[in-house]
Amino acid sequence: MQSENLIDIHGLNSYYNDRQVLFDISFGIPMHQVTVIMGVSGCGKTTLFRHLTGLKKTLPGKIIIEGKDMGEFSEAQLMRYRRRIGVLFQSGALFNSMTLYENIALPLRVHTKLADETIRIMSIMKLNMVGLSEFWNYMPSQVSGGMKKRAGLARALAMEPQVLFVDEPSSGLDPITAAGLDRLILELRETMGMTVVVVTHELESAFKIADRMVVMDMGTIMAVGTPEQIQASEDGRVRQFLNREADPQDLSVDSYVKCLLDRRE
């Protein structure tokens, strides 16, 4: 399944003050596919995510979106780009002074001139999509972590984005809720041809949803390819990464416990 790239990253470096956390990152994000960026926590996934969503400043020539250089975006261009993307943050990032419904209606209220009634219907539809329509009137503090994340997804989809960015969809969720989110992401790609970029450290979910995988380690790219290519990789470090988390059953009791502790971030 070949298709052209929506976003191309060329030799991206990133720093916090003097400390470099991304080293010469290059890869492409194909259109209408699910790209999964994986790596252990602390390897720089969120930092990369912040560059892609324009939250962290990028130097010219490093990230090209549909032929346009993100490093040279004017503010208006950045705004236009952001109205085409939906972003789901690790914590859901719902506004805690508003109900779930108001959270989802907010972007519609600000960016469109739709009538209140239309906004209401559209927001409820989005809530319905993530299975939360009964909870429209709840405050974020009254619902579980998984529900917050689903509501965050509904909000990210409110403006019908062409690209969806998701940071750690399954972290902190029980396996069933996590699987539900994975299914939703796949549905979005299939029914709407959405381009999806997912950042995660959970291998199981990564292999379930990915069309294309990017494996990161300590701020560098270790491997890029289809899930089959990654699975078959001979590279020692990639194998180590895959084995560390993928097959805990094969480990001794001690290392299994250690692996569980590691997973808690």
Place this chain on the structure above:
Amino acid sequence: MSNPIQTLGAFGLNKIYDAGRFGVFLLYTLRGIFRPPAKFWPVVKQIEFLGSKSILLVGFTAAFTGMVLALQGYYTLSQYGSEGYVGAGVGLSLVRELGPVLSALMVTGRAGSAIAAEIGIMRIEEQIDALECMAIDAYSYLVVPRFIASLIAMPLLVAYCDIVGILGGHLVGVTLLGVSSGAYWDGFFASVFWSDVHMGLTKSVCFSILIVWICTYKGFYAGVAEGHFGPEAVSRATTNAVVLSSISILISDYVITSVLLYS
């Protein structure tokens, strides 16, 4: 980091950078006034939070301040046989100084800390990032309504504080200590002029800008300099916001007074 001169230089640069960011923050806020989303209802909500909910606290503070001023004034003035000037003393101190300063300090403690905490939590929970990613101007959405609300609410609160304080002074001076009511009001109207009211008003406007500017700024950048966004970042931001606001209120009070009295 072993070289002390290098450390000092880095520290200095950091402070300059902070000051620049603080200034730019205000510019973005001013620009936010003219950007969507609509401000009317958010401003009303913030006036309720900043103003209405401070009424009890400010009134309480004002009443007791007026009462104690009358007590002190009477004690001092009666030694010179001029206890009739209690009204003048209470009025002038309140209208020029204590009304604006006390209201501002109370609003800082009650509302300023809450503003810093609320916005700080939005920072550490990535809600501000989420706003930006939705192409919503965070300044326009979060900071501007609070600015406008405090510009409206503070002068009203100060006027209310003055009135309650003067009535408190009347209660003690006239009812308890036996100064005649006529003398109290005569003293008051003979010494408090429009220029004094003007001074109080100027102060209340300046303080309201300072409070919201500092408190929203501290919340907005909670944890950003340190690079970790835990709850301790919010508590530090809140404490810093209150301390810094209070100090700037007192310093600017001195500056405004000296400018208005001697220019």
